[in-house]
Every structure is written in C-alpha cells, then in structure tokens.
Amino acid sequence: MSVTNDAHNEAFQKALLLVASKSQRCPIPEDVIDGRYLATGLPSDYSPPPLTELSMIKEESLWQILAKESDLPVPNNARVRNYKQWYLSRPLHLKTVSKRAQPFLYYIYQNAQARDLPIELVLLPFIESAFDPYAHSHQGAAGLWQITKPTGKSFGLQFRPGYDGRLDIIASTQAALDLLEYLHDKFNGNWLHAIAAYNSGESRVRKAIKANKALGKSTDFWSLALPRETEHYVPKLLALSQIIKEENHTSLPLVYIPNSPVLTSVTITRQVPLAQIASDAGLTGKALYLLNPGYSAGLTLRQEQSQLLIPKKQLNHFYQQPEKLHYVKNKYSVRHIEPGDSLYKLATLNNTSIRDIKQANQLVNNKIHAGQLLLIPVK
Missing domain, CATH: 3.10.350 (Membrane-bound Lytic Murein Transglycosylase D; Chain A)
Known part of the structure; x- marks a missing residue:
C-alpha cells in the first residue's frame, strides 16, 4: 500500500472516530461508500415509545402491498359484482385459503415483481387451487398453478418417479409465469386474453377472437364467446383483486402475511x-x-x-456447521455482528463481495446492527 493511501486511511479513521464519538452513529451515508455502514447499538438517547404508541404500530401486510400495486382495470359489470359478493359471503373460504397462502404468497410476489408482471397474477393460485399445493383436477392439472403434464413439459417441468414438477413450488411458479408471459406476447399485450387463455387454452381464445372479428364484433374479453368456466375465471380474479383493494372497507378475514420473505x-x-x-x-x-x-x-x-x-x-440453524452440508451447492458461515462491523469489512475479511452477502441475507440496503446474524459465503 502506498504512503498516500496510508495517510488517506488514517485521516478517514480519525474523522470517523471524531464524529462517532459525538453521535454514536455512523457519519457516512450508506449510499456514498457501498457497504461501509457501521453496525452500532441503539443511540444513547433512545427511549422506547409508550405502550399506547406501540399498540398502534403495525407492519404493512403483503395484502396492502398487493392492493397498492394492482392496476388492471376492473369494470363495474354484473360478472365482477357477482363474484365480489361471492367472496364477501364466504369469509371462511377467504380465511382458509389465505392461511394456505401464507408460506408461498410472498415468494410468488417476488417472482412476479422481478419480471414486472401485473401483481394480480400473484392471486391466480387463489383461483386455480385455493392455494392447495397438492390439488389435482379431473382434467389432469395439478399443483398451486394447476398445470397439466403436456403444458408442464412444454415449459420445462420434469416428471420422474418420485418427483412431479407441477407440485414443485419453485419449478411450477417459473413455468406458470413463463406461460403467462408467452400468452401475453401471443395476444399482443392483452392481459385479459392471456389470463383467459391460461384457463382454457390459447387456441380456444384465438378462435373466439377470430369469430368476433368475422361478425364485426368487439374482440375484448367481455365480448368473447368462451367456455362458461373461462367467462367466470377472469372476473373472479378481478373481483378478488378489487376487494383486496377495499380491505379496510369490507373487513376481509384475510390471514396476515408479512411484507417480507x-x-x-x-x-x-x-x-x-x-x-x-x-x-x-x-x-x-x-x-x-x-x-x-x-x-x-x-x-x-x-x-x-x-x-x-x-x-x-431456519437458515442460520442450517448453516451452523457448513462442513457437514456436503450436499449443498453454496455454503455459508454464520457471523454474529458486533459493533464496528460493516458489509465492506465482512466482505474483505472473508474474500467475498458485498453483493453476495446482501443476496445471501436478502438485505435491501447496507444497514446492519450489532447482535444480528448474517450468512457469509464460504469460498
């Protein structure tokens, strides 16, 4: 290291200690120097809010996020109104299905959001399988997304003795979203046509559009002559999306799902x-x-x-003894964060990157705190 760098680092450390001694907090904004946010304890002047204030603090639920991010137009027509009433008159159904959705909904939301897909699609397993991962239909569809074997094979699902890709949450979610993206492209960006085709098949929706064109009729979803199930499938999804937006007004009995992995x-x-x-x-x-x-x-x-x-x-428990996990592709050690630690320091000491540490721990920013447990990639 050069003398210039040594002098620079010494000046940096002195400035850091001077400000930290005054405020007990890291003076460097996390967005200025990546990963150098120092882990500290609570400020010396911290005092907890009164219990009355604590009782009013409630983390935003995933349902609220879905409500904010849903933006497919919902018409005020008879089919949508009927299904809004159908849901509202079945509180036990909403409670049961939302409880089943608890482990899976945020995972599906993450995947849909990463692809910039309409958030309403996250609710399709609500319609397809009532979020029963073991669901099977008489038509041969299975899993949360109710995918058939031929369709599953076309979109990369595997079928082996003792393994069914339609029931695999990870594989079937990728296949279902791939299929929806494919249909969206085939129907020139019309999401209602794509969702209808997910239910009844691409050719059936295409034939209905062709028939309406021949008669000079509108080709929007609401004007198409489709199987009865499909005619009700799309409004059922839109009605569910709409009442989730109105949760505060309708007091839906949805089981709480946190807005976090x-x-x-x-x-x-x-x-x-x-x-x-x-x-x-x-x-x-x-x-x-x-x-x-x-x-x-x-x-x-x-x-x-x-x-x-x-x-x-359970990740920290899983990686407590990484040397035993001979069957795992990526291994991690568990680090107990102490005051003065930073992502930059952890990455440097462990020959890894800040990005890899953040990815392993699903961190949305560079902030860490003393007492926290972090997974550190093992090379």
Missing part, C-alpha cells in the same frame, strides 16, 4: 433424503415436505441439482 431456496447437488435436510435445518420432515411437495419419494433428484424451499428463519 418467508422462504428461501437452497440448491442440493446430490440425492439426499428430505428427512436429513429437514434435520439439518431444524425442521420436521413433514414441515419440509409441505414446502416441497414435488418430491413425493422423500428424496431429492439423483443426477441433477434440486432446489428446495426452507423457511428463511
């Missing part, structure tokens, strides 16, 4: 019993299988990598 994925490189992975993660075998119903034989794939979902809160 509940699940994370781990990549398994060889065939391993789910029971062993569950034990290493501090879970019961049943709890892990409920999140990964595609693996009906209780084993990951033999000659390919498998992606499993585990609760985010």
